[in-house]
Amino acid sequence: MRSSTLKWILLSTTFLIAIIVLVQLFWLKKVYSFEEKQFNNNVVKSIRGVFEDLQMNDNPSMVFQQLIASPSTNYIVFKADTLPLKDSLTFYLQREFADFDVLTDCKLGAFSKDEKKYIYAEYIPAPASGYPVQQVNDLPVFDNNFDHILLYFPHRSNYILSQMNFWIVSSVALFLTLIGFAVSLFYFYRQKFFAEIQKDFVNNFTHEFKTPLAVMKIAADVLAQDTIFQQPNRLERYTAIIKSQTEHLQNQVSRLLRIASTESNNLPIEKENIEAQQLIEQAINKVQPLIEERHAKVEMKMEDEAVSFLGDKAHLELAVVNLLENALKYSDEPRIVIETGKSENDFFISVKDNGIGIEKKYFKNIFKKFYRVPTDDVHNVKGFGLGLNFVKRIVDAHHGKIKVNSLPGIGTEFRLFIPLN
Numbered sequence: 001m002r003s004s005t006l007k008w009i010l011l012s013t014t015f016l017i018a019i020i021v022l023v024q025l026f027w028l029k030k031v032y033s034f035e036e037k038q039f040n041n042n043v044v045k046s047i048r049g050v051f052e053d054l055q056m057n058d059n060p061s062m063v064f065q066q067l068i069a070s071p072s073t074n075y076i077v078f079k080a081d082t083l084p085l086k087d088s089l090t091f092y093l094q095r096e097f098a099d100f101d102v103l104t105d106c107k108l109g110a111f112s113k114d115e116k117k118y119i120y121a122e123y124i125p126a127p128a129s130g131y132p133v134q135q136v137n138d139l140p141v142f143d144n145n146f147d148h149i150l151l152y153f154p155h156r157s158n159y160i161l162s163q164m165n166f167w168i169v170s171s172v173a174l175f176l177t178l179i180g181f182a183v184s185l186f187y188f189y190r191q192k193f194f195a196e197i198q199k200d201f202v203n204n205f206t207h208e209f210k211t212p213l214a215v216m217k218i219a220a221d222v223l224a225q226d227t228i229f230q231q232p233n234r235l236e237r238y239t240a241i242i243k244s245q246t247e248h249l250q251n252q253v254s255r256l257l258r259i260a261s262t263e264s265n266n267l268p269i270e271k272e273n274i275e276a277q278q279l280i281e282q283a284i285n286k287v288q289p290l291i292e293e294r295h296a297k298v299e300m301k302m303e304d305e306a307v308s309f310l311g312d313k314a315h316l317e318l319a320v321v322n323l324l325e326n327a328l329k330y331s332d333e334p335r336i337v338i339e340t341g342k343s344e345n346d347f348f349i350s351v352k353d354n355g356i357g358i359e360k361k362y363f364k365n366i367f368k369k370f371y372r373v374p375t376d377d378v379h380n381v382k383g384f385g386l387g388l389n390f391v392k393r394i395v396d397a398h399h400g401k402i403k404v405n406s407l408p409g410i411g412t413e414f415r416l417f418i419p420l421n
Contacts (some may be wrong), residue, residue, distance in 0.1 A: 010189050017178045024171050031167050036162045039102070040076075043151070044068060046096035047078050053092045056080040056149075071142040083110045083147055086120045094124055104159035105129050107152040109139040116144055131155055185381045212245040218289035219245075241289060267397040269312045276307045276340045276347070283320035284338075287328065296334035298324075303341030311418055315394045320349060322387040323414050327353035330412075344418040346400065357408040366404070367392040391416070 048064060051057055057067065057080070067079045093108065103126045109118040118141075123133055131154075139150055153159070161168070219238040222228065228235050278301075284291070284298060293297060320338075327336045331353050339350040358366065358373055367370045369389040391414075395402050398418050406412035 007189065011249055013185060014182065016180055020178065021175065024174060025401075028164070028167060028171055031164055032160060034207070035163045036170060039160055039163075040070070041158065042100040042102050043076060043153075045100045046093065046102055047076070047151075049096040050089070050092045051078075052081075053096075054084045054088060056082050056084060072140075074153050074156045075140070075142070075152055076153075077142055077148050079146050079148050080110075081147065083112065083119065083149075085380060086110070086122055089149070090122050097124070097126070102154055103127065103129070104155050105131055105134075107134070107139065107154065107169045109152075111141065111144070111148050111150060113144055113147050118150075127245075129132045129155070209249060212249050212286070215286060215289045216242055216245045217220065218293055222289070237355055238289075241285070245286065267312075267315060267393055269315070269397050271310045272313055273308050274311050274313050274316065276304075276309065276349075277302055279313065279317055280320065280338055280340065280349070281318050283324060286317070286321050287324050290325065290328050291334075294328050294331075294334050296328055296331070296336060298338065301337060303338040303339075307340070307342070307347070309347040309418060309420055311398055312394075315397070316416075316418070317347075319391045319394045320351065322391050323351040326387060327351060327355060327412075332356035342420070343417065345420055347420055348415055348417050350413055350415045354411040354415040357412055358404070358406040358407055360406070364404075367402070 047068060051067075052065070069077050071077055089108065089110070093106070097103070097106070105126050106124045107121065108124060111117070112119045118139055121137075121139060123135075125131070125133055134154065135336070139152065180202075189325040219241045222238045223235065223242075227326055228238075280300060280302075281421075284300075290296075324336065324338075328334050333354075335354045337350075337352040339348075362373045366373060367388050392402060395416055395418070400416060400418045401413045403417070404412070405415070
């Protein structure tokens with residue numbers, strides 16, 4: 001599995017985890033609302049029991065719900081035509097709270113409309129509440145037009161949360177599990193990413209050295225011929241080829257080591273002013289022994305021999321070498337046309353051959369790493385499926401594009417576009 005695929009899996013998993021977290025938070029809120037409603041219902045039932053025990057309402061026909069109001073969070077007010085004694089009210093409230101599981105501390109106050117104040121107040125601690133007993137003072141007055149009893153639950157929110165212990169603990173466990181899974185997946189992604197960088201380094205190392213070594217072998221075989229000393233011009237040319245390829249390999253070693261030291265799949269680009277004709281000629285020289293071995297014909301068509309553009313010379317030269325090598329490999333009697341020129345805001349390099357061609361259905365895959373187009377009638381062509389992938393990476397690093405035109409049995413053209421600006 002490539003890291004790009006794993007990256008999408010990681011993003012999808014992160015999105016799913018976010019949805020799970022949001023759903024869990026939504027249900028926690030729903031559970032809190034349910035517990036809050038349950039608490040309020042239990043308090044109302046307790047008050048109803050106190051009304052029945054102490055007969056505080058002179059009008060039995062009045063609807064009970066009309067006597068109760070919640071003017072603010074944690075506060076409940078209920079009307080009382082007759083204010084009971086403090087001890088009696090405290091006793092019956094404690095009993096009713098115990099019966100209906102209202103197990104949290106409560107402050108109560110009895111307000112007299114005639115005296116315009118609370119005539120008494122009391123703090124009712126719940127059994128095993130764990131909270132210190134608070135002083136009863138400064139109870140707010142929400143309405144002074146009637147006698148009423150005010151109940152204040154200072155720890156109401158904490159009590160409701162304590163009723164949700166199972167949900168909270170399970171949610172925390174779920175969150176920790178999801179976080180651990182996400183961290184593990186991210187760590188696996190990074191390890192996979194580093195492994196691919198290492199693998200890419202080995203692949204690039206192998207592929208970039210394959211053509212220069214093949215050229216050097218051919219040149220060395222020529223120099224090993226007995227008649228070479230009788231051909232000084234040829235001796236000098238092949239000696240220069242070996243020297244040039246050796247220097248090229250040294251430069252590529254330095255470049256590949258620099259690539260391997262980065263944590264990126266992007267190629268490091270060092271742009272300079274490049275003369276198009278010189279770039280093409282040097283690329284042809286690097287595969288000249290292969291051209292001679294295959295008895296190939298290579299033609300150059302330069303729209304403007306003096307044209308120049310900005311780019312990484314070493315990488316673009318390698319891209320052209322790869323295209324030339326493919327053209328030589330997949331043609332029985334190679335005839336190659338190399339064309340350069342300008343197209344709107346791009347500089348283009350075209351390599352056209354008369355090889356076996358590529359069916360259109362394979363176009364979308366030919367730039368993938370290790371992919372090789374099926375060639376049923378060609379069995380002696382060796383390779384790793386890395387050349388076109390590396391060409392694509394070079395062009396992408398220049399923010400360019402590649403176009404492919406091919407007809408099976410006729411030939412193939414690869415056209416590289418490099419932005420001029």
